[in-house]
Amino acid sequence: MTALLHNVRVIDLTQLVAGPLCTMLLGDLGADVIKIEPPEGEAARHVGVTRLGGESDVFLALNRNKRSVVLDMKHVSNIETLRALIAGCDIVMENFRPGTMEKWGLGYESLSKDYPALIYCAVSGYGKDAPYSDRPALDPTVQAMSGIMQLTGTDQSGPLKTGFPLSDVVPPLFATIGVLAALHARRDNGVGQRVDVSMLDATIFAMTPREAYFFATGSPPPRLGNGHYQMAPYNTYETVDARLLMLIAHNEKFWLILTKVLGDASLATDIRFSDNKARVSNRIELDNAIGALVKQQTYAVWERLLSDAGAVFAPVRQVEEAFEDPFISSTMVHHMDHPTAGSIRVLNNPMRFSGGGNEIRRAPPLLGADTASVINEQN
Numbered sequence: 056m057t058a059l060l061h062n063v064r065v066i067d068l069t070q071l072v073a074g075p076l077c078t079m080l081l082g083d084l085g086a087d088v089i090k091i092e093p094p095e096g097e098a099a100r101h102v103g104v105t106r107l108g109g110e111s112d113v114f115l116a117l118n119r120n121k122r123s124v125v126l127d128m129k130h131v132s133n134i135e136t137l138r139a140l141i142a143g144c145d146i147v148m149e150n151f152r153p154g155t156m157e158k159w160g161l162g163y164e165s166l167s168k169d170y171p172a173l174i175y176c177a178v179s180g181y182g183k184d185a186p187y188s189d190r191p192a193l194d195p196t197v198q199a200m201s202g203i204m205q206l207t208g209t210d211q212s213g214p215l216k217t218g219f220p221l222s223d224v225v226p227p228l229f230a231t232i233g234v235l236a237a238l239h240a241r242r243d244n245g246v247g248q249r250v251d252v253s254m255l256d257a258t259i260f261a262m263t264p265r266e267a268y269f270f271a272t273g274s275p276p277p278r279l280g281n282g283h284y285q286m287a288p289y290n291t292y293e294t295v296d297a298r299l300l301m302l303i304a305h306n307e308k309f310w311l312i313l314t315k316v317l318g319d320a321s322l323a324t325d326i327r328f329s330d331n332k333a334r335v336s337n338r339i340e341l342d343n344a345i346g347a348l349v350k351q352q353t354y355a356v357w358e359r360l361l362s363d364a365g366a367v368f369a370p371v372r373q374v375e376e377a378f379e380d381p382f383i384s385s386t387m388v389h390h391m392d393h394p395t396a397g398s399i400r401v402l403n404n405p406m407r408f409s410g411g412g413n414e415i416r417r418a419p420p421l422l423g424a425d426t427a428s429v430i431n432e433q434n
Contacts, residue, residue, distance in 0.1 A: 058085020059412040063238070064144040065089065066137075067121060070097035072194070072220060073178050073254055074150035075117040077227035081146070081234065082120030083404040083413045089144070089429055090121040091137060093128065096422045108395030115399055115419050119391070122417075122425035134159050139433055141166060145247075146174045146234055152191065153183035163249045174237045174247040178230050182253035192254055197222035201258040202275070206265055209280040226257035282342075287334040288313065291371055292346045298354035299371035300361075302345065306331070309367050316357075316364045317348045393418045 063086040067078040075090075075097075082088040090097070099114040107115060124140075126133040138161065141147055147166065149156055156162045156177075163175040177183070180192020181200070190196075198204050198216045208215035233250035241247055259266075268276050268284070276284040281301070283289035288310075291299045304310035307330070314323040322328055322344065327337040334341050349357065354370060361368045370376075377383055389403045404413040 058414060059408070060084040060086040063087070063146065065146045065148060066091060066141055066144045068147065068149040068151070068156075069178070070150065071099050071102065072113070072117060072223035073226050074148055074230075075099065075227075076224065077176070077178065077230040077234070078121065078148050079117050079119060080227070080231045080404065083406075083415065085412070085414065086146075088121040089140065089425070090118065090123045090420065091140075092123055092125050092422060094125055100422065107399060108393060108397060110393070110396050110419065115393070115396060116401060118419040119401055120414075120416055121420055122429055123420035123423055124426045124429045125423035126426075128159055134161070136430065137161065138166075140429070141173070142170060143433060144173070145238070146176065148176045148178075148230075148234075150178040153177070153179050153188045167247065167249070170247070172241060172245055172247045174234060174241065174250065176230055176234050176237075176250040176252070178226055178252045178254065180253070181255045183251060185253070185255070194220035194223040194254075197254045197258050200255055201262070203258055203262055205275055206262065206278065208278045210278055212278075212280075214278070221261060222254050222258045225261045226252050226254045229257050229260075282338065285335060286331060287338045287341055288345055290342055290345075292342075292349040294352060294354045294357060295350055296353045300349060300354065300357060301369045301371055302349075302361075303367040305367065310334075312364050312366050316360050316366055317345065319344075319348055389415050391415060391418050394421055 060081060063081070065078055065081055065086050065088045067075070067088050067090045069075050069078060078086075078088050078090070092100075095101075097114075099117065100111055102113050103111055105112040126137055128134055128137070137159075141161070157165075163177075166173055166175060179188065180197060181187050181190065195216050198221060199214075201222065203221065204214035204216055207217055230250065230252040233252060237248050237250055265276055268274075281289075281291045286303070286305050289303045289305070291301050293299055302313065304313045310328075310331075311323060314320070326333070328334045328341055357368075358370070378388065387403050387405070389401050391399060391401065393399050399418070401415070403415070406413055
């Protein structure tokens with residue numbers, strides 16, 4: 056099987072999450088990803104406290120299918136070595152603060168003059184032209200700046216960040232799309248280009264369609280926890296055995312299905328719940344009524360009844376429950392051997408191709424493990 060990007064080489068100057076996720080996706084698709092690291096290793100090698108065989112869990116999660124080359128950019132000779140490596144590559148990825156690459160003489164304007172077919176992708180916190188472009192950016196600071204936190208939580212909790220690093224995960228998805236589009240365009244004209252993705256821009260885009268409500272009303276959607284500002288019922292409800300169920304009826308068809316399963320005919324005829332607008336206006340009463348009914352049975356009973364009826368529902372799983380699901384375990388979890396961490400688990404790439412295309416070929420690299428071999432390839 057020939058990998059989709061088998062003839063593409065990437066110089067990866069990224070660190071932490073927002074950049075390395077993009078280059079990992081390219082590596083999964085077959086690109087030869089050369090990860091350039093300082094002598095101490097990139098920041099993800101040192102973040103947090105969880106270690107497996109000396110490697111951080113964050114680094115292990117985001118750096119498979121890469122080769123590690125150590126270059127100390129304080130030395131001019133290493134900058135020249137990097138430029139030589141760039142000469143033989145298709146894509147340069149970096150997520151430094153804007154201006155860092157220019158200080159080394161490796162900014163896009165300089166590189167594109169020598170290598171016009173080069174695709175240069177920069178993922179920055181706030182964008183190279185933003186008035187706060189020189190601020191350091193991490194997922195929570197970008198979530199805070201974007202307004203996403205204002206949408207999360209309840210009136211009682213106040214704004215909350217999401218439980219996963221949304222502002223680290225969404226931007227590299229756009230960066231990957233941008234790089235692949237630039238590669239496609241280069242097939243026609245032989246010319247590369249610069250692709251810029253701001254974590255802030257991508258996070259703001261990720262709130263869609265919530266922004267449409269704001270544009271239409273001038274007010275942000277209210278914070279309702281697990282509820283929805285424009286649909287009801289749309290919430291979590293506790294069963295008698297203390298399990299939480301997510302129940303949604305986003306239209307009349309599913310509202311009638313739900314009322315039938317719940318076994319209370321009065322719900323369907325109650326004027327307070329006659330349509331979605333009425334249900335949204337009376338969401339507290341509606342949630343109380345549904346909550347009281349759900350509380351009468353175990354999760355197992357509701358799972359059978361709701362599933363048989365074709366209702367929109369799901370259990371609120373613990374993380375361990377999700378990974379104990381045989382289907383998820385078989386499709387989304389990959390076991391591999393690491394030189395020091397031993398047997399580790401990483402997530403499979405979720406893209407599926409009928410002709411094949413994704414492959415986890417190598418474990419996350421040890422620091423500098425490929426320096427000599429990669430440099431020798433250029434000689």
